[in-house]
Amino acid sequence: MKSKSRLPGIYLAVVTAISYVPIAVTIIYSFNHSKISSVWEGFSLEWYERLFSDADIFVSLRNSLILSVLVCAVSAVIGTLGALGVKRTNFRLNKVMAYFSSVPIMIPEIILGMVYLALFSFMNLPFGIVTLVIAHASFCIPYIYMMVSGRLFAMDPSIEEAARDLGASPFEVFRDITFPAILPGLLSGLLLSFAMSFDDVVISIFVTGPGFNTLPLKIYTRMKTGVTPEINALATLMILATTILILLSWKLNKTGDKAEEEK
């Protein structure tokens, strides 16, 4: 019997409101003519114009993009190799290693930030893009690892054997069989990593150097002097970009699952 209660509907409305009203307000106010955030003075694209002529913001945006792409590349290689290694070898420590690999996403970011600060100072590494890439990769690798190894373990091992049996070299097996099978997982892991790396503030504050500002750091610094509608405009664009990425990731995973169901 279906409940006729209106509670579920109300619950849904409240939760949705709590999550999305602030976002909606930010988006609406990015088109506000007024300089003061709380007063609506009519529609305007003024803040977008200002945003696009703000060289500082664009330098940090470029930095962020470079950083996230590098982080994704490093994490993709390490995470995928890790997943393949755990699948293919029989070390007794495999399970322990798989568990420990997810530690960086479980411990609080602020702790991780401090840990890296201490480590890099100790190693005498110059703070900047290199330290950022290392720190970001540490929490992105687990995402790639988990997504890829999920695909690998769902995969029927006899498919790879069949390819070997039909004459494929180990490299050809990877190219034709294994890689296509893990690709959806790898891509959604990459999108997640990109999103996590692109908007990270806490860890970045600890490990960046004076010459390298990422976009979230720039926004954070500006916020200290009060929210300008220009930041609202920037936030709106970032929400748009993130939404697109999330939709893409969702779609990729769905196609991947459909392929799996075939068994």
Add this chain to the structure above:
Amino acid sequence: MSEDLLVLQHIRKSFGSDDVLKGIDFSVRRGEFVTLLGSSGCGKTTTIRIIAGLEEPDEGRVLLDGKDITKLPPNARSVNTVFQNYALFPNMNVEDNIAYALRLRKVRKPERLKKASEMLELVQLAGFEKRMPDELSGGQRQRIAIARSLVAEPQVLLLDEPLGALDLKLRRQMQLELKRLQKKLGTTFIYITHDQEEAINMSDRIAVMNNGVFEQIGTPDEIYYHPRTSYVANFVGNANIYRGNDGVFAVRTEKVKIGDEPGCVIPAVVKEKSFAGGQLRILVALEDGQELTVSRFGINSELVPGQKTKVGWSAEDAVPVIDDGV
């Protein structure tokens, strides 16, 4: 060129403390249809994985056409496998699946697609080129898997319980089709099954495996009528094993005489009686505790459980066997 295409010499293999193959010797002739018959865990899958190169034996050699291939990787052997669960490539359509071996050999595309179509015709699935594996039924996938393994024209085709997942009717049909295919192509088939009826229907020779050794290798007739061991008699012929003073004998259930049939001398008590599928089965216990099954087609019997009776058989129906405790 010798008669024997494939020779296994003293193959041993263990996984951890589990001795899966305990030194097997076996040879397969060119163009032969050989079945490895045994219950699960007897070592038959490990045997063909060693032939395919997917496992390396701890000891022993594998010779193909006189050449030692023991250490060759699977991609360097002219041996292909049809896997139990089909193992079709989910990311490729039917024609790319079938043509995969040719693609690896750098055969040009038009040529390999033509060959794929020919193979589809051979397995009676013409027109299925563009389908994806997830759009096929179990029987269709099985045929595609067979076509994919045959396209490279292997010297030996290994089939690991290829019909295990199909329903009975389709199994029967595929048995005939496989046999037809094998005759037509003349390829050597090594077939694995745990179904003795399937083995008897299809094979030129059957190798009965138990516990990592071959119990008996022979034609279906030899295996069925002249079992060497009590295991073979029981597994293949569903025969009774009778342990008497003068030896151990296999007596097939339909050959055991009972009640007032002539030749009954051994006292027995009826324990159970069942009538299923047109077949009457009576389980009797002898005085020393041995149990025997008697079967008859299409007749009922007056005997009831608990009743005392006598059983017996003619001397030519009692086949002396080596007792391996089964």
